[in-house]
Amino acid sequence: MNLFDELIILDGAMGTELVKKNAPMGHLPEELNITHPELIKEVHRSYLEKGTKLIYTCSFGANAYKCKGSKYSVTEIVTAAVKNAREAAEPYGALVGLSMGTIGDILEPFGNLKFDDAYEMYREMVVAGEKAGADCLVFETQTDLLEVKAGVLAARENTKLPIFVTMTFESNGRTFNGTLVEAMAITLTALKVDAIGVNCSLGPDELLPFVKRMREVSDLPLIVKPNAGLPDPRTGAYDMGPEEFAEKMVPFLEMGVSMVGGCCGTAPEYIEALVKKAKGYKPVKPERNNRSYLSSGREYVDVTRVHVVGERINPTGKKLFKEALLNHDIDYVKARAMEQAEAGAEILDVNVGLPKIDEEGLMVEVVKELQTVVDLPLQIDSSSAAVIEKALRIYNGKALVNSVNGEEKVLDTILPIAAKYGAAVIGLTMDSDGIPESAEKRIEIAGRIVKKAAEYGIEPKDIYIDCLTLAASVQQKEVRETLNAIREVKRLYGVHTVLGVSNISFGLPKREYINTTFLTLAMEAGLDLPIINPNNAAMMGAVDAFHVLWNIDTNSTHYVEKYAAIQEQEKNAAQAQAAPAGELTIGDYVKKGLGDSTAKAVKALLETKDPLDIVNGDLIPALDKVGVDFEKGVIFLPQLLSSATAAEAGFNVIKEYMAAHNASTVSKGKIVLATVKGDVHDIGKNIVKTILENYGYTVIDLGKDVPPEKVVEAAREHQVKLVGLSALMTTTVASMEETIKQIRAAGLDCKVMVGGAVLTEDFAMQIGADYYSKDAKQSADLAKMIFGE
Amino acid sequence: MNIQLDLSDRSEILRYLGYRGSEITEVVEDTLREGIELSNKLIKIGLTYRFFDIKERDNGIEVVGANFKLTGESIKKHLKGYDEAVFFCLTIGSAFDREVEKQMVKNPTLAVILNACGIQAVEKACDELQREVEEETGLKSGMRFSPGYGDLPLATQKDFIRILNTERLAGVTINENYLMNPRKTVTAVAGLKKEAIDESV
Numbered sequence: 001m002n003l004f005d006e007l008i009i010l011d012g013a014m015g016t017e018l019v020k021k022n023a024p025m026g027h028l029p030e031e032l033n034i035t036h037p038e039l040i041k042e043v044h045r046s047y048l049e050k051g052t053k054l055i056y057t058c059s060f061g062a063n064a065y066k067c068k069g070s071k072y073s074v075t076e077i078v079t080a081a082v083k084n085a086r087e088a089a090e091p092y093g094a095l096v097g098l099s100m101g102t103i104g105d106i107l108e109p110f111g112n113l114k115f116d117d118a119y120e121m122y123r124e125m126v127v128a129g130e131k132a133g134a135d136c137l138v139f140e141t142q143t144d145l146l147e148v149k150a151g152v153l154a155a156r157e158n159t160k161l162p163i164f165v166t167m168t169f170e171s172n173g174r175t176f177n178g179t180l181v182e183a184m185a186i187t188l189t190a191l192k193v194d195a196i197g198v199n200c201s202l203g204p205d206e207l208l209p210f211v212k213r214m215r216e217v218s219d220l221p222l223i224v225k226p227n228a229g230l231p232d233p234r235t236g237a238y239d240m241g242p243e244e245f246a247e248k249m250v251p252f253l254e255m256g257v258s259m260v261g262g263c264c265g266t267a268p269e270y271i272e273a274l275v276k277k278a279k280g281y282k283p284v285k286p287e288r289n290n291r292s293y294l295s296s297g298r299e300y301v302d303v304t305r306v307h308v309v310g311e312r313i314n315p316t317g318k319k320l321f322k323e324a325l326l327n328h329d330i331d332y333v334k335a336r337a338m339e340q341a342e343a344g345a346e347i348l349d350v351n352v353g354l355p356k357i358d359e360e361g362l363m364v365e366v367v368k369e370l371q372t373v374v375d376l377p378l379q380i381d382s383s384s385a386a387v388i389e390k391a392l393r394i395y396n397g398k399a400l401v402n403s404v405n406g407e408e409k410v411l412d413t414i415l416p417i418a419a420k421y422g423a424a425v426i427g428l429t430m431d432s433d434g435i436p437e438s439a440e441k442r443i444e445i446a447g448r449i450v451k452k453a454a455e456y457g458i459e460p461k462d463i464y465i466d467c468l469t470l471a472a473s474v475q476q477k478e479v480r481e482t483l484n485a486i487r488e489v490k491r492l493y494g495v496h497t498v499l500g501v502s503n504i505s506f507g508l509p510k511r512e513y514i515n516t517t518f519l520t521l522a523m524e525a526g527l528d529l530p531i532i533n534p535n536n537a538a539m540m541g542a543v544d545a546f547h548v549l550w551n552i553d554t555n556s557t558h559y560v561e562k563y564a565a566i567q568e569q570e571k572n573a574a575q576a577q578a579a580p581a582g583e584l585t586i587g588d589y590v591k592k593g594l595g596d597s598t599a600k601a602v603k604a605l606l607e608t609k610d611p612l613d614i615v616n617g618d619l620i621p622a623l624d625k626v627g628v629d630f631e632k633g634v635i636f637l638p639q640l641l642s643s644a645t646a647a648e649a650g651f652n653v654i655k656e657y658m659a660a661h662n663a664s665t666v667s668k669g670k671i672v673l674a675t676v677k678g679d680v681h682d683i684g685k686n687i688v689k690t691i692l693e694n695y696g697y698t699v700i701d702l703g704k705d706v707p708p709e710k711v712v713e714a715a716r717e718h719q720v721k722l723v724g725l726s727a728l729m730t731t732t733v734a735s736m737e738e739t740i741k742q743i744r745a746a747g748l749d750c751k752v753m754v755g756g757a758v759l760t761e762d763f764a765m766q767i768g769a770d771y772y773s774k775d776a777k778q779s780a781d782l783a784k785m786i787f788g789e
Numbered sequence: 790m791n792i793q794l795d796l797s798d799r800s801e802i803l804r805y806l807g808y809r810g811s812e813i814t815e816v817v818e819d820t821l822r823e824g825i826e827l828s829n830k831l832i833k834i835g836l837t838y839r840f841f842d843i844k845e846r847d848n849g850i851e852v853v854g855a856n857f858k859l860t861g862e863s864i865k866k867h868l869k870g871y872d873e874a875v876f877f878c879l880t881i882g883s884a885f886d887r888e889v890e891k892q893m894v895k896n897p898t899l900a901v902i903l904n905a906c907g908i909q910a911v912e913k914a915c916d917e918l919q920r921e922v923e924e925e926t927g928l929k930s931g932m933r934f935s936p937g938y939g940d941l942p943l944a945t946q947k948d949f950i951r952i953l954n955t956e957r958l959a960g961v962t963i964n965e966n967y968l969m970n971p972r973k974t975v976t977a978v979a980g981l982k983k984e985a986i987d988e989s990v
Contacts, residue, residue, distance in 0.1 A: 026856065027951065104962055106970040110886065113964075143960060168957075176835065176960025177883055200957065234838075234925065264957075334894045373891045593816035593898070636808045638817045642898040646816075678966045683904055686893045731943070731966040 001095075001136070001162060003195055003221035003258045004285040007278055008095075010225060010261025011047035011055045012271050018043060018058075020267075028070050030062040033080035040081070044088035046268040051275035054259065055089055056099040056138055057081040057129075064121045065103045065113075074121075075128040082132035097138040097164065098129035100151065107146055109372055112680055112705040115394050118150035123158050126151075130159040139165045140225070141200045141263075143175040145184055145297045146396040152191055153393070162194040164259075166223050168201045169210050178298050181210045183397060185218040186295040190398040190422025197223030200263040203230055203240060204248035211252060217293060217300070219286045221258035224249070228265030238265030246273035253277065256284025292461040292496055294347060294377035294424060297396030301346050301377055303496055305552045306523055306543050309379055309531040310345030311500070312336050313366075315354050319659040325354055325362065327670075328700050328714070331689075333366055334373045341374045343534035344543075348374065349402060350391075351381035359384060363391045369703075371396055380423070385413045392421035399423045400464065406431035406445035408452075415456040424462040425453065426498050429485065435468050437475070439484040442467055446489045464498040464529060465489045472514060473507035479518070486525040498529040501539070516542045523550075586614075586650065590622035593642030595649035602650040611654045615696055619650050623694060627777045640777065641687065644694040651694060668696040669787040672714050673724045675704035677735040684756060685726040691776040692724075697783055708739040712746045720750055722786050724779060725769075727756040737767035744768065753782050790834045790921070792881075792914040794825045794906055801912075805905035817898065824902035831885045832910050835959035835971075836918065838877035839952065840926075840981070843868060852876075857948040859978065863939025871931065871980030875922050878955045880974035881910050907973040915975050922981070929985040933977035936967070943967045949976040 015029060023032055023039050033040055040058050047055060059081035061067075067074050078098070085096040103121055105113040126137050137155045142148045148165055155163045165188055173181050188196045196218060198207050204226045211224055226249075229240035240248070249260055260278065262270050292303045301307055313336055315322045324332035337348055350370065352362045359382065367378060380391045381402035388401055403426035404414045418425045427449035429435070429442035436442050446465045453463055467485035470478050486497050504518040505511035516538050519530055523546045532539045544562065547553035586605070589598040605614050626643040629635045635643075673689055675682040682704040689699050700718050702710055715723050723743060727736045733756075740752050753771040754764050764772035773779040794802075799821065813821075842853040849860035850868050859868075868874060885907050892900035919930045936945040946967045953976070955961035962970050969976070980986070 102956065102962075104956060105964050106962055110883075110890075111962075111964055111970055141957065170833075170960075172833070178887070234840075236839075331894045338891065338895055372887065373894060592814050633809050634811050636803075636811065637806055638820065638898050638902055639814055641901060642814065642816050642820065645897060680964070680968060680970075681972065683889070683893065683901065687897065687901065690897045729966060729968065 001194075004283045007253070007257075007281050007283055008259045009051055009053050009271065009275055009278060010223070010259055011044070011052040012262035012266035012268065013264055014043060014056070014058050014060070016265070017046065017267060028061060028067060030059055030067075030077050030081065031070060031072060033058055033077055033084055034072055037080065037084050040084045041088045044085055047271055048088060048092040048094055050268045050272040052094060052261070052271055054095040054097055054136075055085050056097045056140070057085045057134065058099070059125070059129075060099050060101040060141070061104070063100070063103050063125060065105050074124050078125050078128040079132040082129055082134050086133050095135040096133070097136045098126065098134040100125055100137065100139050101141050102143060103147060107144060107150075108705070109368055109703070110680070112678065115146070115150055118147050119154045122151040122154040126155045126159050126161070130161055134161065136162040136164055136194070139163070142167045143179070144177045145175075145179045145187055146394070148188070149191065149396065152188070152193055164195045164197075164223060165193050166197040166199040166225060169198060169207070170201060171206060173210055173213070174298075180298055180300065181213045182217050182293075182300045183295045183298055185214040185220075186293040186300050187297070187397050187422070189218040189220055192422060193220070195221040195223050195258060197225070197257070197259070199223070199225035200227055203227055203238075204245065204252070206230075208251055211257065212255065215255065215286060217289070217291075217302075219289045221283060223259040224252045224257050225259075225261045225263045227263045228270060231265065240265070242267075242269040242273040245270050246277040249274055250277055253281040256282070256286075258283040290461055290494075292424060293398060294400055295397040296375050296377050297371060299375040299377075300397075303528055305547060306527065307346040307529055308344060308534050308540065308543055309347045309349055309498065309529050310337075310340035310343075310534045311349050311531045312340055312533060312535070313348060314351040314381070316351070320655060322354060325352055325357060327698055327718075328702070330366060330369050330703070331701060334369060337370050337374045337376075340534045341376055344540050345376065345534040347377050347379055347400065347529065349379040349381050349531060351402075353382055353384075353387075359387050360390050363387050364394055367391050367395055379426070385417060388414060389417045389421075392417065392423055395421070400426060402426045403428050403466065404449060405429075406448050411449065411452045415453055415458060419456040419458050424464060425458060426464045426466055427453075427495075428466045429468055429489075435470065437478050437481065439467075439481040439488060442481070442485040443488050443492065446485075446493060446495065450493045450495060460494040461496065463493075463495045465493075465495045466498050466500070469500055469503040469518070471506035472504050472518075479504065483521055483525045486522060486527055490526045496528045497526060498531060499527050500531045502532065512536070512538050515539060519543070520546060586618040587622040587625060590619070590643050590646045590650070591626055593639065593646045595646040598646045599649040599653050602653040606653070606657055611657055615651070615654060619647050619654075620695060623647050623780075627780065630775075630777050637687070641690060644690050647694045648690075651696070667698040669722070669783070670698045670700060670718050670720045671722045671724060671783060672700045672702060672711065672718065672720050673726070674702040674706040674711050674714075674739075675726045675728075676732055676739055677705055677707050679727050679729060679732040679735070680704050681728040682726065684728065685724070688724060688726070688755065688773070688776045688779045691780050692783060695780045695783065697787070708735065708742040711739050712742050712748065715743060715748050715750055716746065722783060723750055723752045724773070725752060725754045727754070727759070730758050733758060733763070733767065740768040751786055753779060755779065790836060790914060790917060792832055792834060792910055792917060793829045794910055794913070796825075798825070798906075798909050798913065801909045802902070802905045805908050806901065820896075820898050820902055824899055824906050827888065827899075828885070828903060828906040828910055831882070831888055833882035833884060834914055835880040835882055835961060836877070836914075837953045837955055837958035838875055838918070838922070840873060840875055842872060843874050843980075844872075845869070852952075855948075855952045857945075857952070859941060859945060861940035861942070864934060864941045864978075867934045867939075868931070868978070868980045870986050871982055873928070873981045874978050875919075875930065875981055876949060876953060876976075876978050877915075877918060878949060878953045878959050878961055878974065878976045879911065879914055879918060880959055880961050880969075880971050881907060881914065882973075883960065883971040886970075886972050911973045911975050915977065919979060922979075926981060928981040928983060931980035931982070931986060933975075933979040935975060935977045946976060949978075
């Protein structure tokens with residue numbers, strides 16, 4: 001099917017038509033396909049008679065999650081739905097699309113639906129649909145781009161049918177789940193589905209700008225299936241009649257979309273009116289879009305100027321980062337991501353490679369978790385093809401892969417993976433012979449990469465060539481070669497460029513001078529994505545200044561806004577500094593929740609005092625004091641937490657000091673914390689974690705919805721003496737009990753403390769816990785008792 | 790509907806945070822203000838509601854034409870004397886959850902304050918909805934009652950989600966443990982009548 005040949009008229013609403021025909025509406029209307037096939041066919045025919053050329057089956061909610069409790073299987077319902085549609089469509093020579101709505105549960109990490117389970121549920125539907133004779137697969141009314149990706153992969157890997165996706169947007173141009181129109185279009189275009197578009201939620205007027213925005217970033221055929229205007233929330237009636245609806249659809253026809261129909265509130269008369277209006281219109285194939293986009297599941301980057309790639313999520317040479325990975329401290333990684341986003345990074349490199357670590361598992365988890373706290377596209381950085389594939393599979397958006405090089409074997413392993421998941425690729429200009437000295441050689445390797453990528457269907461615009469930085473202290477002559485190569489590869493191949501910058505100054509003093517100057521030269525040569533530490537103000541300043549001088553930051557708007565504020569802040573800080581310091585102690589700062597002052601005071605104390613003495617003599621007693629106040633009800637939770645975070649700022653100074661002085665880090669013992677299986681509310685557990693960490697314990701945080709086996713495994717692996725379990729709902733206390741049982745059965749020598757809104761001391765004992773902890777303060781007391789002071 | 794929090798909500802927010810009248814530090818006071826401001830940027834109300842006739846039955850309340858029943862003594866008592874009720878689902882949206890999650894890593898104090906602001910926002914929005922319903926219908930609304938209150942099974946949540954078509958209309962889904970997503974969401978039923986009924990008895 002060439003979707004740019006003919007305009008295809010789709011159908012209108014199914015549900016309301018069934019209600020009009022007095023269909024018995026039970027819990028699952030899709031069952032009507034089996035119990036009342038004639039009714040379904042009647043609705044299909046009512047649209048076909050008016051001129052619909054592609055009908056959607058009545059199988060919107062026929063997935064395993066929504067069919068639970070039905071006496072029919074998913075396969076039975078889907079098969080019947082396709083059969084009914086086929087029989088109705090046949091006499092009209094019309095096509096049949098298998099309709100698939102959302103699963104109805106939320107994907108991890110916000111919900112507890114696993115990506116693989118979502119995949120499996122869609123697989124079941126698409127396989128049955130293809131077998132029963134559907135002509136295409138339609139994912140519609142979708143709100144979560146990652147769920148769509150699971151569906152698209154299931155369709156791609158198990159059927160040969162064309163894939164259409166329409167998502168549902170709110171008035172702010174985002175789905176309920178937060179996906180921006182562009183992020184959706186970019187991701188699905190990269191995944192090479194056959195058509196994309198919008199359906200439901202709004203009327204034609206409101207959807208028009210969204211469809212135009214899709215056209216801006218995608219050259220795929222477009223589908224438009226709006227509601228009949230907006231509903232009256234009370235009666236549910238929509239405000240547009242057939243003629244008005246059809247009239248409002250004209251702008252879509254004029255812009256050349258490929259498929260039009262209606263959603264909620266539309267009926268056969270609407271399609272009839274639409275068919276009349278649509279006479280003479282044909283789809284318009286857009287010009288090839290030559291821009292490179294990267295996207296997350298929510299936002300996107302249109303690579304048209306310099307965009308900073310944050311390099312800080314990488315354990316290489318970072319002791320605390322390494323330790324965090326070994327202790328499974330995902331929050332540490334998340335904090336680094338947020339820090340970089342705030343500092344102005346627009347893409348984040350993610351590398352979690354360490355010897356003897358499950359890089360695959362960790363990468364998947366980190367990628368999943370990062371997406372909950374940052375909206376930036378990610379750059380998946382690993383030397384292992386398996387790790388890259390696993391990460392790309394569950395990544396929500398269009399990622400950048402770091403990296404391939406000129407080696408045939410590497411190209412043939414990584415490029416097909418990038419192509420399959422629609423990722424852009426970084427190509428290093430080196431091969432098995434190492435990094436060539438001359439620009440010419442590097443350009444030649446870039447050429448090889450571009451050629452090979454084309455074989456796998458990756459366009460030059462999505463290739464980011466890294467011309468490689470060599471240390472000026474060692475290979476001074478070759479610095480210019482890198483710059484020349486950047487200029488040339490862009491000119492010759494139409495690729496983009498990326499470059500790790502700070503290597504240039506290796507071995508030289510005052511590295512910032514060299515780094516900043518080299519970065520500036522590279523930008524002038526055409527560097528698109530510098531990989532740098534965005535927390536470095538001078539480097540970020542160079543990027544911002546470049547955008548001013550190159551007339552990209554029009555009227556210097558961004559520059560002025562950013563730096564006027566910074567200037568002001570610096571002035572205020574200087575004044576604050578000048579104010580006389582009071583006679584306050586660490587205890588006072590912690591009590592007041594003043595993190596910066598605590599950190600400063602700790603720094604000052606380190607001049608004269610042993611770090612561990614500061615922990616035991618200043619920080620912990622300060623925390624104890626607020627803890628007692630909290631117990632007595634003198635202070636309330638936010639105050640306890642703000643004191644704990646202030647103390648944390650102090651601890652961080654100590655940790656950094658000890659890491660820098662090669663001392664073993666301060667830890668009073670390891671504790672595993674988890675919110676039990678089935679429970680996705682983990683604010684309570686997180687509060688406990690904050691407090692425990694600030695008492696100097698190392699917390700292995702397993703997150704939420706944690707299966708019992710995982711708790712046992714972590715407790716064993718880290719040989720912990722204490723496990724803390726949290727459950728919020730009565731429904732999930734059962735899995736808490738099960739977790740305790742399994743810990744006991746594994747014969748682990750550890751105590752279990754439990755907490756949560758619905759628990760009591762008695763209840764805790766009943767399910768076999770050692771301790772009940774009524775709040776965060778008590779969990780710290782219990783830890784103290786178990787580990788000793 | 791557009792709901793904003795302001796200083797008049799402060800005492801309720803503090804109550805959700807377990808405040809019992811001590812002196813509040815400057816940092817926490819600032820964070821409270823920040824939480825309220827941030828909440829106002831994040832709140833995006835999703836809403837769906839429907840009216841049903843209701844009938845008292847032996848083991849609960851029949852929802853006429855909706856193919857389900859509200860079971861138990863509590864709901865029976867709560868809706869005694871009403872022949873009509875409004876069923877609704879109201880959420881402040883998923884962006885709120887995301888921010889709480891984010892702040893839990895960055896600034897836990899702000900995270901718990903935001904969480905409390907979320908509870909207050911959703912309650913305030915429910916009050917506003919009930920007020921609008923009264924205005925629209927000219928009827929008096931009784932107090933709202935949600936699945937899981939008293940002996941009304943939490944599982945009834947599933948029926949609310951279904952009859953209100955919440956997934957499509959408000960972006961609200963439910964998992965196997967009857968937890969709703971987004972988290973700051975309320976489903977409830979409230980009786981409607983010409984004259985207000987004193988429910989305190």
